[in-house]
Amino acid sequence: MAELAEIKKQGLLYRGKAKEMYTTNHSDILWVHYLDQVTALNGKRKVQMTDKGKTNCVISSQLFTDLRHQGIKNHFIKQLDLTDQLVQRVQIIPLETVIRNYASGSFVKRYQTEYLQKFSQPVIEFFYKNDVLDDPFLNDDDALALGLATNDQISEIRQIALQVNQHLIQIFEKINVQLVDFKLEFGVTKMGTVILADELSPDNCRLVDVQTKQSLDKDIFRQGLGEMVPVYEKVLQRLQQSEEA
Ligand SMILES: Nc1ncnc2c1ncn2[C@@H]1O[C@H](COP(=O)(O)OP(=O)(O)OP(=O)(O)O)[C@@H](O)[C@H]1O
Ligand SMILES: [Mg+2]
Known part of the structure; x- marks a missing residue:
């Protein structure tokens, strides 16, 4: 897109817990600013953390780029600086899609399984993206009944x-990290295509060091396990080294 250099930031569209979304002079492009803020319990716990936005923006940009190279369509257009990106504007489907390879978090709580129990195949779960209702767990039929997505969109998402x-x-795997689980958001483009959107960072992935079993994600904050940003920076460093190798 030749005109990308001329994209100008306009008004604030949405201030979320992790990012600010701005409109631009191009109706299909949003300007994302990653905040130095971390929240848990649906925003009830909120802390400012220097450089957190930077780390997540850079990790997210790299992972979206890697996925694009693998042929996976996503909203990422360009990283502008260390905290800001341009993305394709979509209509977000109000489903949080969680993919689990090992048991953790709410799965362990709900089914009383052992932490990091390996699944024979990935588990896909949906949560209704609705802050008032506290993002409840729901199944495909519930999502259809509530009109959150169509059958085809759900198949596509899966x-x-x-x-x-x-x-x-x-x-x-290449950076000695076990991908325990992660959350994705999808959106629909103007053309009606379902694409991957939002962010891909240690805020919405559970990552565990293969050797030490240390958490390398937001569980550090959720569980009060120490400084979170240096650990996010370690993940970024390993990803960058692996990219250069
Ligand atoms: N390409 C996109 N087009 C439109 N909206 C997007 C796009 N990518 C992400 N979003 C939305 O922008 C917001 C990003 O902000 P943030 O991640 O801080 O939200 P949040 O606090 O997690 O709140 P929410 O509960 O709304 O997700 C989210 O609502 C997300 O769904
Ligand atoms: Mg979010």
């Missing part, structure tokens, strides 16, 4: 989610 999983497993 298919893309599994592809993303395969690629991310490999990317993280």
